[in-house]
Amino acid sequence: MSRTVTLTVDGHEVALPEGSTLLEAARAVGVEVPTLCYLETLTPVNVCRICVVEVEGSRTLVPACSRVAEPGMVVRTGSARVRRARRMVLELLGSAVHLDLAPEVASWMEEYGAEPGRWGTPPAPEPRVDNDLYVRDYGRCILCYKCVEACGVDAQWTFAIAVAGRGDEAHISTEYDVDLPESACVFCGNCIAVCPTGALMAKSEWDLRQAGRWTPETQHTTTTVCSYCGVGCNLELWVQDGRVVKVTSPLDHDVTRGNLCIKGRFGYTYLHDLPEGYLTPIDHLLSRF
Amino acid sequence: MDIRFMEVKATEAERAALDPVVEAPSTSPRLVVGGRTARSRRHLLLPALWALQTGVGWVSRGGLDEICRRLEIPPAEAYAVASFYDLISLEERPERTVRICDDVVCRMAGAEDRLADLAARLGPEGEAWERSSCLGRCDRRSAAFVQEVGSAGRSVAPFDPAWLDRPPEPTPVVAAGPLTERIGHADPTDLDAYRAAGGYRALRAAVAMGPDAVIREVKDSGLVGRGGAAFPTGVKWEAVAGSPRRPHYLICNADESEPGTFKDRVLIEGDPYALVEAMTIAGYATGCERGYVYVRGEYPEALAALGHAVDTCRRRGLLGDDVMGAGFAFDIEIRRGAGAYICGEETALIASIEGHRGEPRAKPPFPTTHGLFGKPTVVNNVETLMNVLRIVDEGGLSYAEHGEGRSRGTKLFAVSGAVAEPGVVEVPFGATIGDVISAAGGPSEPLAAVLVGGAAGSFVGPDDLDVPLTFEGMASVGGALGSGAVVAVGRSSDVEDLVRRIARFFREESCGQCVPCREGTRRQEEALAAGRFDLLDDLAAVMGDASICGLGQTASSAVRSGIALGLLGGES
Amino acid sequence: MFGAGGGTSSYREIEETDLIVLWGSNARAAHPIFFHHLLQGVRNGARLYVVDPRRSESARFADLWLGLDVGTDIALANAVGREIIAAGLENREFIRRATTGFEAYAESVQPWTLDRAEEVTGVPAAAIRDLAHAYATADRAQLCWTLGITEHHNATDNVLALIDLALLCGHVGRYGSGLVPIRGQNNVQGGGDMGALPNKLPGFQDVEDPDVRARFERMWGRPIPPRAGRHLTLMFEGMEEGVVRAVYAIGENPATSEADAGRATRLLSGLDLLVVQDLFLTETARLAHVVFPAAADWAESEGTVTSSERRVQRVRKALDPPGQAREDRWILSELARRLGVDWGQPTAEEVWDELRALSPIHAGMSYRRLDAHGGLQWPCRSEDDPGELFLHSRLWKDPIEGPPAPFMAVDHDPPVDRLTEEYPIRLTTGRHLDSYNTGVQSGRYRSPRRVGGTLDLDPFDAASLGVRDGDRVRVVSRRGAIEAPVRVSDGLRPGLAFMAFHYPEETDVNRLTIEAWDPKSGTAEFKATAVRVEKL
Numbered sequence A: 001m002s003r004t005v006t007l008t009v010d011g012h013e014v015a016l017p018e019g020s021t022l023l024e025a026a027r028a029v030g031v032e033v034p035t036l037c038y039l040e041t042l043t044p045v046n047v048c049r050i051c052v053v054e055v056e057g058s059r060t061l062v063p064a065c066s067r068v069a070e071p072g073m074v075v076r077t078g079s080a081r082v083r084r085a086r087r088m089v090l091e092l093l094g095s096a097v098h099l100d101l102a103p104e105v106a107s108w109m110e111e112y113g114a115e116p117g118r119w120g121t122p123p124a125p126e127p128r129v130d131n132d133l134y135v136r137d138y139g140r141c142i143l144c145y146k147c148v149e150a151c152g153v154d155a156q157w158t159f160a161i162a163v164a165g166r167g168d169e170a171h172i173s174t175e176y177d178v179d180l181p182e183s184a185c186v187f188c189g190n191c192i193a194v195c196p197t198g199a200l201m202a203k204s205e206w207d208l209r210q211a212g213r214w215t216p217e218t219q220h221t222t223t224t225v226c227s228y229c230g231v232g233c234n235l236e237l238w239v240q241d242g243r244v245v246k247v248t249s250p251l252d253h254d255v256t257r258g259n260l261c262i263k264g265r266f267g268y269t270y271l272h273d274l275p276e277g278y279l280t281p282i283d284h285l286l287s288r289f
Numbered sequence B: 001m002d003i004r005f006m007e008v009k010a011t012e013a014e015r016a017a018l019d020p021v022v023e024a025p026s027t028s029p030r031l032v033v034g035g036r037t038a039r040s041r042r043h044l045l046l047p048a049l050w051a052l053q054t055g056v057g058w059v060s061r062g063g064l065d066e067i068c069r070r071l072e073i074p075p076a077e078a079y080a081v082a083s084f085y086d087l088i089s090l091e092e093r094p095e096r097t098v099r100i101c102d103d104v105v106c107r108m109a110g111a112e113d114r115l116a117d118l119a120a121r122l123g124p125e126g127e128a129w130e131r132s133s134c135l136g137r138c139d140r141r142s143a144a145f146v147q148e149v150g151s152a153g154r155s156v157a158p159f160d161p162a163w164l165d166r167p168p169e170p171t172p173v174v175a176a177g178p179l180t181e182r183i184g185h186a187d188p189t190d191l192d193a194y195r196a197a198g199g200y201r202a203l204r205a206a207v208a209m210g211p212d213a214v215i216r217e218v219k220d221s222g223l224v225g226r227g228g229a230a231f232p233t234g235v236k237w238e239a240v241a242g243s244p245r246r247p248h249y250l251i252c253n254a255d256e257s258e259p260g261t262f263k264d265r266v267l268i269e270g271d272p273y274a275l276v277e278a279m280t281i282a283g284y285a286t287g288c289e290r291g292y293v294y295v296r297g298e299y300p301e302a303l304a305a306l307g308h309a310v311d312t313c314r315r316r317g318l319l320g321d322d323v324m325g326a327g328f329a330f331d332i333e334i335r336r337g338a339g340a341y342i343c344g345e346e347t348a349l350i351a352s353i354e355g356h357r358g359e360p361r362a363k364p365p366f367p368t369t370h371g372l373f374g375k376p377t378v379v380n381n382v383e384t385l386m387n388v389l390r391i392v393d394e395g396g397l398s399y400a401e402h403g404e405g406r407s408r409g410t411k412l413f414a415v416s417g418a419v420a421e422p423g424v425v426e427v428p429f430g431a432t433i434g435d436v437i438s439a440a441g442g443p444s445e446p447l448a449a450v451l452v453g454g455a456a457g458s459f460v461g462p463d464d465l466d467v468p469l470t471f472e473g474m475a476s477v478g479g480a481l482g483s484g485a486v487v488a489v490g491r492s493s494d495v496e497d498l499v500r501r502i503a504r505f506f507r508e509e510s511c512g513q514c515v516p517c518r519e520g521t522r523r524q525e526e527a528l529a530a531g532r533f534d535l536l537d538d539l540a541a542v543m544g545d546a547s548i549c550g551l552g553q554t555a556s557s558a559v560r561s562g563i564a565l566g567l568l569g570g571e572s
Numbered sequence C: 001m002f003g004a005g006g007g008t009s010s011y012r013e014i015e016e017t018d019l020i021v022l023w024g025s026n027a028r029a030a031h032p033i034f035f036h037h038l039l040q041g042v043r044n045g046a047r048l049y050v051v052d053p054r055r056s057e058s059a060r061f062a063d064l065w066l067g068l069d070v071g072t073d074i075a076l077a078n079a080v081g082r083e084i085i086a087a088g089l090e091n092r093e094f095i096r097r098a099t100t101g102f103e104a105y106a107e108s109v110q111p112w113t114l115d116r117a118e119e120v121t122g123v124p125a126a127a128i129r130d131l132a133h134a135y136a137t138a139d140r141a142q143l144c145w146t147l148g149i150t151e152h153h154n155a156t157d158n159v160l161a162l163i164d165l166a167l168l169c170g171h172v173g174r175y176g177s178g179l180v181p182i183r184g185q186n187n188v189q190g191g192g193d194m195g196a197l198p199n200k201l202p203g204f205q206d207v208e209d210p211d212v213r214a215r216f217e218r219m220w221g222r223p224i225p226p227r228a229g230r231h232l233t234l235m236f237e238g239m240e241e242g243v244v245r246a247v248y249a250i251g252e253n254p255a256t257s258e259a260d261a262g263r264a265t266r267l268l269s270g271l272d273l274l275v276v277q278d279l280f281l282t283e284t285a286r287l288a289h290v291v292f293p294a295a296a297d298w299a300e301s302e303g304t305v306t307s308s309e310r311r312v313q314r315v316r317k318a319l320d321p322p323g324q325a326r327e328d329r330w331i332l333s334e335l336a337r338r339l340g341v342d343w344g345q346p347t348a349e350e351v352w353d354e355l356r357a358l359s360p361i362h363a364g365m366s367y368r369r370l371d372a373h374g375g376l377q378w379p380c381r382s383e384d385d386p387g388e389l390f391l392h393s394r395l396w397k398d399p400i401e402g403p404p405a406p407f408m409a410v411d412h413d414p415p416v417d418r419l420t421e422e423y424p425i426r427l428t429t430g431r432h433l434d435s436y437n438t439g440v441q442s443g444r445y446r447s448p449r450r451v452g453g454t455l456d457l458d459p460f461d462a463a464s465l466g467v468r469d470g471d472r473v474r475v476v477s478r479r480g481a482i483e484a485p486v487r488v489s490d491g492l493r494p495g496l497a498f499m500a501f502h503y504p505e506e507t508d509v510n511r512l513t514i515e516a517w518d519p520k521s522g523t524a525e526f527k528a529t530a531v532r533v534e535k536l
């Protein structure tokens, strides 16, 4: 049996296993705390600071995503201080980069009354297309470190990308910023899977978006198992107009935890790219027998 | 790691530069020892980058690739680390570059005007010379740091383009005390002189009383950290000493980069054996067999002095497997910072030693439980450690008699700016701002304000000169003692210009990790430039409340105090 | 393994073990997501030893890589075994209670001193000793392998030699300790589960066991031949002898994937009837009399597959098959109907439920439960059985349940294709990360990492041939010759060359490989070919 800690979140007392975070505590009492750089499958880096909450007795606000709950803590998730910090994080990010593809950000902007416009507008995106599988647009990058972690010790251990530079010059980069095909990248696309802002995107999706033909309302997803090696990775096939347009993997499945290899994520195109001689009518063939 | 090396190969010179630091790995076509053995050498990354920087003047692709091969580090990671530091150049540069201070104190003394004619004499900015934040030679009112192929570099102070080969003038101790009494009187290279002046008496006393008693004395003394956070040193030591997880590490934080601060440099340059002895006592008390000193990269003279002291002590049996024949092991490794203020923050410093980017991490957990290489670690400032000699010598209780509250013993201040005799002042706690300024010869012109604690500190108005320079006293005026920098600002200075320089300092020195600080420092600088003081409050709130570390948390304090004192124009 | 046709452990265990030995497996490239689990183990503190002739992508993560000569695995394993015994590190208690045949085994490994093993394998004695001590003293250890062990003429012996090591140290049947053959194809394990083995009925039930047959016969209403059938290699022998005259190949491309592909093509062409059911018009399909275009089972059809950790998972239909392609189930039922037996058109779930009724280890895996749990691991005998994380815990019961596990003494037998002055270079084969099998599926997406069919040479060999990256060479074996561009690689050593087998159209490496095969498992010696390389 693991020990539990009891604390108070927004007036609700909650008991959780030792080692739980304040985010888990908040979720346990049904309080939503926004997060950007946090993901269940990655080591928390607590850099975006949108999840900050107030802990009684603490000089500064603390990041809910990584702060471990201590007995007797009194936590407030919606105080004016907290709301102001979140609003400012949203404004600072929203004025620096394009967040229109980050799923929940627009609603948070509204909820916290953020007005990024008063700080200026972000520079135009500059998508970098250096390979056929995925596109990087750092005009959307909030430097959440998720891709770095997925490429590194939290999943892939390839270390093809890292945060280079310092301060406001910090950016995601390969060595000397070489193109991905010249880097160590193995095109697993595990970075795409964790990117919260659409800065990293499968080329298949990017192409459709460019053409104005990306229509989420017409898509459905089916969970199945990869057809390549025998590890048994679960795939989510995103289908639009009878074609697979993207492949992901469920975060909550123990085999993959959302990760795939290049074959699983990108090797599906043979379903559509049919070789010659494929569509021979079956009855004709059967009749030969 | 799917390491993919680059195509470019290292030159002979690059290989030769690396050889003393990291030998080429022995690979056999049958057997390779890698994995954890390779990963355990990651901490050699920064020394290896330095080896190239000093050996060939920059880190080329081929050179970086060679480091990556020898240490089995993915090139993207090594690049990420190299690009973090100002003193590591990823582009080819002239054999000699001069980094010239244009920070607060030198600025008050006309740095901008000097830089303007420099362009004419040294060539264009960005090639032969660059601007630098404070170089810790504020007492001379102008300073430069010369980086040159084949040498560790040298300081020039005061700075004049014609004096690039002149050794810097020493910083005077204008008011001496127990920590500073030897400085300028005993030869800092001479171990015998140090011993003759009472050196190593404290270590003997420590060994005689045993580790627990040393910690008790330190606790009784009421000594708190001099690096800024004022945490009780004895409590820190006790936590590490009592941890069953081994090994324990000691780190001496000598990264002193806070603008206006130079007291740690003066201590190391002037009394290096005292630091070695103090660290030895700390290591003995807390069960560390290895201590690291992380010396600011722009302090080559301090590096040399300390290096000499460590070598001598090792030769003379005062460091090593059996220190002084007393039956315990302790040794010191010196690590050189590479131009990043943030590496003074203890968790960033630890990351930097480990060969990672100097990015602070959230605390808790604290270094006392999760420090260097994940092990229990004591991190202490130079001045903090030096106090231990006296505490062990005199007894903690007698030390605690000076001062009150959390402010016990003596305190070093680096006093500069509009004073007659800039230098280091050591006074018992309790002295006021005015006292300290008087000790430095008094104001050289009527004061507009005093900046206490450096860029991360705050401006205090001329009416508050009677505020005691104690932790409590500074808190009472909404400031902090910080690093011990006391910068007197005369009425002839353009305070708004200084504040803008401070804002730029934070933008440039932010590690860039967390949003409030990375984006906030940028917006703060912009808002100041645009005179939009109305925007500063929101920025101060998010930076102060939501940043990961002290850098972001204090990035607005000088700015705000300046506005509060009405020192800035703008449409507030 | 001793009775169960699957890996003993779960991926999760490799994350929590203390020592991982990857033997003849380049999982980094071939099983990338398994390797993720392995790396989490390393991150959690496990040590990693990699035994592989090449310093492969996987070997680059190793704490210690042991680069043995191709085909000397048994020599190395026996020396490890001998050293463990000599150092008194064997688990005597486990051996006594749960195994048989230890004495004979101990005697058989006696000649394999470290020095002799160094001579035969090329691996320094100290490293062999290190591996032996690490494996024996680890509290928990996972021993994993793939084709580097099984694609040899003595594949079964290779596997047995590894199993012996696990028995010696009690590294099987406990959480975190196990034997893990990682499956190269998404449903090899499932094929075995379903009885697609010559001697097994579904659920690994012996076809020669009359009781087993009786149960199946009752359900199916048909007699079942009481003898084991032919595995693939024997089928080709049968074709050669003229006794096998008709072949129905479902999702298999032997015309390119067989060792000595020239011979395979010749034999397939000579059949009276060749029916191929496949997604593609493969090389084999081109030879067929009848081709049934099939749906992609994982995206255009319903069913289950079984992974390397014995996890049965659902595959689901996301798309309609293109053109006139049909689901395998439809084709088979329709074929049956036209042959005069009407099965109707059973759903995938109905077929599965029939299997569950016949295979006790799958009995508890209803579709509902498979959906709810994200798959279940066999054995799962009833609907309240959570499935088995690891196998053979029975060996740790006191007294043990079921029969003890036998040690099987095996001896080193070098590769059949000997190195001579005429054929001085050892060519071994393997996988590239972005490609798969003969490339029919993986060849169609635009991988920036595609290397293609190169001959990988050690820099020294390349220099002595006077060739550089991209130069074309002729690779000649005793059976055939192909041309390929050279890629100079630092993972090899002089005398060791490498080719991937994904690119039969450009460089059909199986024109070179030898048909020598393991009589027990039917796998061929893809891993060890003697070649010479000629500059063009």
Ligand SMILES: Cc1cc2nc3c(=O)[nH]c(=O)nc-3n(C[C@H](O)[C@H](O)[C@H](O)COP(=O)(O)O)c2cc1C
Residues within 6 Å of the ligand: B224, B225, B226, B227, B228, B229, B230, B231, B233, B253, B254, B255, B256, B257, B258, B341, B342, B343, B344, B345, B346, B347, B379, B380, B381, B382, B384, B385, B549, B550, B551
């Ligand atoms: C941005 C930043 C920079 C710092 N720089 C230094 C420094 O240069 N030297 C130092 O001793 N402490 C510095 N500190 C404080 C250290 O984090 C740490 O508190 C100190 O080294 C602990 O030693 P002490 O307890 O002896 O003061 C800095 C902190 C921050 C947030």
Ligand code: SF4
Residues within 6 Å of the ligand: A140, A141, A142, A143, A144, A145, A146, A147, A148, A172, A191, A194, A195, A196, A197, A198, A199, A200
């Ligand atoms: S690219 Fe995406 S995942 Fe990577 S740091 Fe930027 S926002 Fe985060």
Ligand code: SF4
Residues within 6 Å of the ligand: B342, B359, B360, B509, B510, B511, B512, B513, B514, B515, B517, B518, B547, B548, B549, B550, B551, B552, B553
């Ligand atoms: S506050 Fe600034 S320096 Fe500190 S972690 Fe955040 S970005 Fe880095």
Ligand code: FES
Residues within 6 Å of the ligand: A034, A035, A036, A037, A038, A045, A046, A047, A048, A049, A050, A051, A052, A063, A064, A065, A066
């Ligand atoms: S989600 Fe907690 S800091 Fe980003």
